[in-house]
Every structure is written in structure tokens, then in C-alpha cells.
Amino acid sequence: MSFSEIIAYGRYLPETLLKNEDLKKFVDTSDEWIFSRTGIKQRHIAEKKELTSHLAIKASEDAFNSFKIEPKEIDCIIIATTTPDNTFPSTASKVQNYFKISNIPSFDIQAVCSGFIYGIQIADAFIKSGKYKKILLVGAETLSKIIDWKDRRTCVLFGDGAGSLIISSSRKKNGILASKIYSDGEWIDSLYADGGPSLNQKVGKIRMVGQDIFKHAVKKLSESTEQALTQCDLSVKDINWFIPHQANQRIILSTAKKLGISEEKTISTVKFHANTSAASIPLAMASAHKSGKLKKNDILALCAIGGGLTWGSCILRV
Ligand code: ACO
Secondary structure (H helix, E strand, O other), rough: OEEEEEEEEEEEOEEEEEEHHHHHHHHOOOOOHHHHHHHEEEEEOOOOOOOOHHHHHHHHHHHHHHHHOOOOOOEEEEEEEOOOOOOOOOEEEEEEHHHOOOOOEEEEEEOOHHHHHHHHHHHHHHHHHHOOOOEEEEEEEEEHOOOOOOOOOHHHHEEEEEEEEEEEEEOOOOOEEEEEEEEEEHHHHHEOOOOOOOOOOOOOEEEEEEEHHHHHHHHHHHHHHHHHHHHOOOOOOOOOOEEEOOOOOHHHHHHHHOOOOOOHEEEOHHHHEEEEEHHHHHHHHHHHHHHOOOOOOOEEEEEEOOOOOOEEEEEOOO
């Protein structure tokens, strides 16, 4: 029996910083409003020529270089993104081409902010079935390119970035212990982009009913985390680090409180990165790893919710 072990973490954030104060150039807002409602202070923004694939490549290089893994060891590439470079081919094909790893599968998955949790479950199933042995899983986004910079209800919330994991087949009973993913199409109108190749041949901008999302988030994130814990016979007290999707500090802390997890055990990067959608969890994981917080055998609980609605959770031992 194979297990899916996390053997590398990587991250990349574009250089340009946009602070809350800077947003006054675009919309009628304030640092006080944004920080008190969301916990966000700043976000990184990609240059016009900096594409999602560039961010994904940099986050992958960080994982390869920091953990001394050769790209040619990878036998499958999965990119979770809502903001692919092109309608097609996939962003994963571009990453594959950059690293010159041919004759392996590469594909994008689209589950918006839950994309990385979906990716973890897909990678885990591939590894446990024996299909692939070393998977590069990346969450990468340039959400700034689909933001309506005149809509103060959304433009203050998002940022750009990428995070990566390398997940390897292992004989040790660690790594991904449980995962749950869900979707409910009833809520498609709560969070969506008003464009698409088939709809109107445009990219579209982010549209959101913020209070709908807030209402669902805490309940669905906490319930799916409890279900994943049950799946692997663990309980909340076994969790060393809670790493939820980084959308909003109020959602993060309310979910932790509902689960009975202390703020000290909750990793939050939303203040510095804002909401980077599918990139938010791997960015937070890589940041926690780089800061030395994650210790061997720590149990992590991850959870995310996003457009669709989609949501899910994962329990893993590092
Ligand atoms: N600056 C100043 N005022 C603003 C801003 C802004 N950036 N945005 C909205 N307002 C105003 C509104 O116009 C409104 O004014 P009005 O009463 O005169 O009409 C007032 O503030 C209150 O607006 P609400 O939308 O009711 O504000 P709320 O307290 O619900 O906070 C927020 C909005 C932060 C978006 C909240 O609903 C939320 O956190 N929702 C979760 C959504 C989320 O995190 N989405 C991320 C993407 S989804 C995901 O990743 C899961």
C-alpha cells in the first residue's frame, strides 16, 4: 500500500505590493474598512507581462531547489487555477514545457478557491492507485487580471501568487490521511466571473454576493473538516496546525472557533497576501514551513471554499 507524502514546498509572490491605502486611487475605501472587515493589509500584484504560468514555474522552482529534487523525477503535473494564461492549452502544459518534462500527464483543474484541495484529493488517488509516484501540484493565480477595479466590494479582497507541493509515493503511513471534496451548483450566482469562451467570448470580471459566501463559509469549512477527521479516526485535539483558505480573517477565526481550534494553532497569511484563491493554502503551507513552524509528524488540517460553490478539507501528517 502506498501513501502520499509531502516532500517539498515552494512559493512565489510577485514583487509589486499594493497596500490598502493605494486602493484609494481606484475606489472610495479606507485601510480601516478593509482591515476591520477582512484582516487584509496588502496584496501582491503581477505585472502585465507576468502570467499565471510564470508564477507557477517560480513556485515549482522554489520547491525543486529548496528540496533538491530534479524536475525529471516528476511523473504528473496538476495546476489548480481560476486564471489560466489561455483558454487553452492548459497552464500545466506551459509549466511542463518550461521544465522539459515530456511524456507525462499535465492538466489544470478548476474548482476556484477550493482547487488546491481538489488537487490534493486527485494527487492522493493517483498515488494510492499506483498510477504515478511523484506529482507536482501547484495553486497559481493572477486574480488581479479579472478584478473589476471600480467595484470596491471585490477589488480590495484579492491578490496574486503561487504555491506548490511535491507529493510522493511513500511506504510510511503519513502524508495525506483523509480528504473530502464537495460542490453545490445551487450557489453559482453567489460568486462567478461574468465572462467565458462559450458565454460571451470574454474573460469576465469577478462578481460576488459577499454575505452569501460568508454565511456558507464557516459552516461548510467546519463540517467538512470534522468529516475528514472522522475519516482518519482523528479528532480536533490531534491537529497541530489549522491552515484554512485565506479569504478573510473573520472567516478564518470563526471557523477555528467553531471547530474548537485556538488562534495560536491557526496559520493566517491573509494580512500579507489577501485572497489568492487556489494559491492561498499552498502559499500558507510553504510560508509556515519556511518559518520553521511545521515540525516532523505534525498533523495539519486544510480546508477551502470557493465559487460553485465548491468546498473541501484534508488532514495530513507532514
Ligand atoms: N470600502 C468601503 N466601503 C465598502 C467597501 C469597501 N471596500 N465595500 C463595501 N463597502 C460598503 C458597502 O457599499 C456598504 O455600504 P452601504 O451600507 O452604504 O450600502 C457597506 O460597506 C457594507 O457592505 P456589506 O457588503 O454589507 O459589507 P460586509 O460587512 O458584508 O463585508 C465582505 C463585506 C468583507 C465582502 C464580507 O461580506 C465578507 O467577508 N464576505 C465573504 C466574502 C469573501 O471572503 N469572498 C472572497 C472570495 S470567496 C472565497 O474565497 C471563499
